[in-house]
Amino acid sequence: MQIIQPHYHAIARTAQDYERMAMSGVVAVCEPAFWAGFSRKYPETFIDYFRQISEFEPTRAAEFGIRHFCWVAVNPKEAENPGLSRAVIEQMPEFFKKPTVLGVGETGLHKSSPSECEIMEAQTQMAIDHDQLLLIHTPHLGDKLHGTRRVLEILERMPVNPDKVWIDHVEEHTIRMVKDRGYWLGFTLYPITKCSPKRAVDLIEKYGGERTLVNSSADWGPSDPFLLQECILEFRRRGHSLQEAIEIFYNNPARYLGQNPKFDIKPIRVEEIR
């Protein structure tokens, strides 16, 4: 089956992961800018990072026939340094012109501090001003419930188009508030700390698969790019058709990301040849 991996931190992964993803049907990955495991000191370090994901990483993916797209942003953890964040944000519009940059992401909240909220707001405004897609990270673990509420409060005050906004890492206790407001939502599959493949399928069965993106994120921490394929297998084993799987794991990302014309992968339908 053809798969789009809508949230994937390729710079933290090996070429072997690309190779195996290609063998398993992945045709495109999208790489949001994120925290490197340590907090960077200089705006220039971010700019080089943005160059890496917008210029170099597509060439690495292309060796395995995978299309690579990316997002630029100051992640919530480093938004704790507003001076540095502002200096980086100023330079982001340059990257919006690049052929594989899809929007602003991932911004959002981590501990929901005043600086994080201020920087999320600034980046949301930038996405609105430049008509970019917006990818919002919601906090992990115990911070998720109140952090997601805070994210929604910030968005509510701003003239965002919900069609363009993807709120990621939702789980059972945050899905309804995101869905009710018409945003796109993401399930992030992790071995221990986020959603699991089975729970993601439960949520799809319970709430429907509209405006839903599933990703396995995969970064430098304990994570597994193939939880996405595990989720597809679970979905199919529960009796959902191939076309239903394509709708969620291929067509939905094609629809959401395709709002930016640079993402030119179109939804597909399987048909019998008669």
Added chain:
Amino acid sequence: MLSAPEVLDHNYLESRCLLLELAATLDRLDRARAGGGSDSVESDDRLQRIRASLTILADRDATPDRAERILRLFSDPAEG
């Protein structure tokens, strides 16, 4: 051997994850039962065993042989 706070540290997130998976499994079962069809699982002794093991887990005064007790619970009776 690890100290008690270390054991909690090492196992907290994993325990949280295992509990969530179990909760989601029971939810899945309930949703399937609510969906109609024949409800034959209530008398299924596997479900009874799952429920009985949950009471062992919930007992704060249980002795540290919970794993053994649960395995006994899931053991088939001797034949004959």
